[in-house]
Amino acid sequence: MSDNPTPAPAPIRRTPLNSAHRRLGGKMVAFGGWDMPVEYSGILPEHRAVRERAGLFDVSHMGELSVQGPQALDLVQHVTSNDASKLHLDQAQYSGLMTAQGTFVDDLLVHKFTDRQYWLVVNAANCDKDFNYICQQNRFDAQVVNLSEDFSQLALQGPAALKILQPLTPVALAPIKYYWFTTGKVMGVDCIISRTGYTGEDGFELYFDPAHSERVWYGLLEAGQPEGILPCGLGARNTLRLEAGMALYGHEIDDTTTPLEAGLGWITKLSKPEFLGKHVIERQAAEGLQRKLVGFEMIEPGIARDGYPVLHQGQPVGHVTSGGPAPSLSKNIGMAYVPVALSESGHRLDIQIRTRTVPAQIIPLPFYKRAR
């Protein structure tokens, strides 16, 4: 017996589309405290649908935090690594929520609604942690409001996304550039329509009142039917983002990794006067990195999985952060942290797969880039 009683586990959470997922035959799994579909028809067909046609994801588990007030920008600038002062109205940016040690509390999207209101879209499993952290850091004339319960979020992704969504809204979608957003009605429902995603494809993310979740979900599936749309689960979301070389919190990035190590120098603006952890990142930039995130492909049969050791001349030098088959590339790929001296493309390393060591070769990220 322990002197410290273990707290009761938090109840599993469900999005407003939980029963819709079950009706569609979704295979449900626990993910970050949420009961979510991992697949419906299968990860491979869902993956292909998004690359070739369209897929629809329920990502209502994601968190939305509003930072608002006269000094909203100052608070956002203080806690994030990218430069939110460069955002125009209706523009979004990818950024890091930073610790004072220059590591990640989370990664997120910053949306600028007005000079006095920004939205941070954060990972489901981190939402409460992020909210508390930002509140703790708030020494500004700003309020932080957790809007997560007030919004459903759907991601319509794939080359046919625009064609499917356009007839359902009076908003002209084509002029919305990548990482910009607007507001307008979709099937009569007030939505934030953002040209963003986590798949490496064109697409839109819609945020709206959860009361309309089934209407928008089924409406999009029906409208996309002629294009071959499929409902897609977290399994395909992961293979798609892995091919696109996008980081997943808890895998490529966490509170032990810095943006420079993760290859996210582009979201780290040392030109900003101040942000949490900036001095650590500056020092790292000046002194050079010890390790770096790389992409690799297996050059003999074998699938690298999260956590597998990476070997160089028989010695462990790092670990796989994410790995698996790349359905659109017909090879097995992964990302890993390795010493900088071993991080050049073309370098050979071995992956320890159970009792075997299987050779892999470092290749440039991203693995997959869509033709534009």
Added chain:
Amino acid sequence: MAYPNTFRYTTEHEWVAPQAGKAARIGITDFAQHQLGDIVFVELPAVGTELVAGQAFGTVESVKAVSEVFAPVSGRVTAINTDLVKSPELLNSDPHGAAWMVEAELSDPAQAAKLMDSGAYETFVAEQDAAAH
């Protein structure tokens, strides 16, 4: 998919199909492939490997997960299904037929008779399904 009534089944969702003499084929069940999802990689033991009932002898990987396959019975591997290594998706389409994994010479053919028959296995997986919902 029906579970052939000439096969025997384990609680780990492997099957063993007796052939002539002491020979038998071994594979995983339709329930198992459905649980795993799209199968993309299969690792089988070398011919001559000794199988020990209850111990892992191979690996099946879906897009998302790695699963060990346990020997339903003891014996020595006499053949492996090289078609399956080349086309792991056979496990999704024909788990009880074309996707057999290994052929073995059983140490004790009576061992298989102690496993579940098709009726008992169907009841077992129905309970597993009920527990999952």
